[in-house]
Amino acid sequence: EILMTQSPATLSVSPRERVTLSCRASQSVRSHLAWYQQKPGQAPRLLIYGASTRAPGIPARFSGSGSGTEFTLTISSLQSEDFAVYYCQQYNNWPQDTFGQGTRLDFK
Amino acid sequence: EVQLLQSGGGLAQPGGSLRLSCSASGFTFNAYAMTWVRQAPGKGLEWVSSISTSGGDTYHADSVKGRFTISRDNFKNTLYLNMNSLRVEDTATYYCAQTTVVAPGWSWGQGTPVTVSS
Numbered sequence: 001e002i003l004m005t006q007s008p009a010t011l012s013v014s015p016r017e018r019v020t021l022s023c024r025a026s027q028s029v030r031s032h033l034a035w036y037q038q039k040p041g042q043a044p045r046l047l048i049y050g051a052s053t054r055a056p057g058i059p060a061r062f063s064g065s066g067s068g069t070e071f072t073l074t075i076s077s078l079q080s081e082d083f084a085v086y087y088c089q090q091y092n093n094w095p096q097d098t099f100g101q102g103t104r105l106d107f108k
Numbered sequence: 109e110v111q112l113l114q115s116g117g118g119l120a121q122p123g124g125s126l127r128l129s130c131s132a133s134g135f136t137f138n139a140y141a142m143t144w145v146r147q148a149p150g151k152g153l154e155w156v157s158s159i160s161t162s163g164g165d166t167y168h169a170d171s172v173k174g175r176f177t178i179s180r181d182n183f184k185n186t187l188y189l190n191m192n193s194l195r196v197e198d199t200a201t202y203y204c205a206q207t208t209v210v211a212p213g214w215s216w217g218q219g220t221p222v223t224v225s226s
Binding site for chain 1: 141214215
């Protein structure tokens with residue numbers, strides 16, 4: 001099983017800050033990496049697939065980078081609606097997908 | 109617009125059974141694999157089961173293998189998860205998801221809670 005490790009677990013941030021979230025895979029997943037946003041009481045929403053491609057309707061302030069084992073999700077200027085939990089997911093050996101444990105963005 | 113409308117779930121006793129349904133609209137259902145993902149209270153996301161477009165290939169996580177069965181009815185545009193021999197640790201919100209070649213969770217259902225308790 002490919003283990004996905006996200007850091008930090010929680011990040012206290014202020015609106016308009018630039019935010020960088022990290023995700024590391026225990027072995028190479030090439031570019032088969034997705035990022036999701038989840039707000040309380042809601043289903044996850046796909047943000048990024050293929051490590052760096054924004055899903056339809058996702059604002060340009062969200063960007064993804066990386067390949068192999070190291071990945072990053074960047075929010076260029078945090079908006080109030082971006083406070084949520086963010087998960088990475090590898091799908092290199094679909095269907096044995098695995099998720100990271102999540103990073104929560106809290107209001108500073 | 110893609111819509112995945114979930115139903116079923118609720119409260120079951122340990123050892124009991126439940127069936128979840130996920131009714132799809134807004135896309136060609138039989139052209140997409142489908143997936144179930146669950147989330148225990150206050151925890152992260154866990155892949156549960158996936159099924160191919162035809163339903164001929166099914167996959168289950170080790171934690172549910174032999175107890176849960178994923179299936180689909182392409183005439184009814186509906187995905188199912190039959191859950192037997194339920195355990196307390198199966199308590200979670202269960203989500204169905206449209207799976208594409210570029211992302212396992214392209215679109216998601218609203219989630220349905222399952223509680224296993226005596």
